[in-house]
Amino acid sequence: xxxxxSGVPGDEKEALAQLARAERELADRRAEGLVxxxxxxxxxxxxxxxxxAARAYLLTKA
Amino acid sequence: MSEGExxxxxxxxxxxxxxxxxxxxxxxxxxxxxxxxxxxxRRGEVRAAYDAHRARRDVLVRQVRDAGATPVAAAAGYALPxxxxxxxxxxxxxxxxxxxxAGIYADLVRDSTGERRRAAAEALREAAVRSVRWSxxxxxxxxxxxxxGAGTTPGAAAPAR
Numbered sequence: 001x002x003x004x005x006s007g008v009p010g011d012e013k014e015a016l017a018q019l020a021r022a023e024r025e026l027a028d029r030r031a032e033g034l035v036x037x038x039x040x041x042x043x044x045x046x047x048x049x050x051x052x053a054a055r056a057y058l059l060t061k062a
Numbered sequence: 063m064s065e066g067e068x069x070x071x072x073x074x075x076x077x078x079x080x081x082x083x084x085x086x087x088x089x090x091x092x093x094x095x096x097x098x099x100x101x102x103x104r105r106g107e108v109r110a111a112y113d114a115h116r117a118r119r120d121v122l123v124r125q126v127r128d129a130g131a132t133p134v135a136a137a138a139g140y141a142l143p144x145x146x147x148x149x150x151x152x153x154x155x156x157x158x159x160x161x162x163x164a165g166i167y168a169d170l171v172r173d174s175t176g177e178r179r180r181a182a183a184e185a186l187r188e189a190a191v192r193s194v195r196w197s198x199x200x201x202x203x204x205x206x207x208x209x210x211g212a213g214t215t216p217g218a219a220a221p222a223r
């Protein structure tokens with residue numbers, strides 16, 4: 001299946017998997033960034049990272 | 063940082079660790095209730111969550127000891143936030159337990175540093191994922207009561223008095 005010009009795979013399942021991977025990678029980067037952040041910002045980053053991981057789960061479940 | 067500020071930060075971190083430990087004790091108890099009411103098809107998920115909370119609890123016990131304090135003990139029983147007569151209520155309770163734990167770990171992220179902060183963020187993430195597994199609904203800011211429309215229930219699974 002050819003990818004569209006936007007880089008999103010034409011196959012829906014593959015597109016969702018790619019989106020979920022991107023969400024997880026972003027969550028991982030935020031988890032790294034929060035270690036050195038001031039307290040309240042770290043708390044917010046951790047929450048946003050957790051939300052991303054939860055969204056990734058919802059994107060890939062059955 | 064002055065000596066006084068360092069001591070205050072350590073004290074805050076220890077209090078947050080103890081709060082997280084108390085929340086994990088409550089979650090372990092709560093999942094015992096969930097396991098007794100939930101349908102057969104989801105027992106594997108309950109078991110996995112139960113084991114995960116026990117593992118986090120044990121890590122927190124070590125961290126509190128390393129900080130030179132006595133880890134808080136589990137209560138003999140905990141008041142549940144609502145009656146759990148059936149499988150549907152058990153699923154709601156499981157989601158509630160995760161939301162409660164998420165809030166406590168968000169605070170621990172704020173009040174800790176280094177590896178302990180990293181572990182707290184990971185625990186928050188796991189709780190948020192388990193919460194949506196149970197509820198099917200995601201929230202924008204897991205663990206942040208002040209940014210949640212409905213608000214998490216701070217009294218969820220409070221120790222019975």
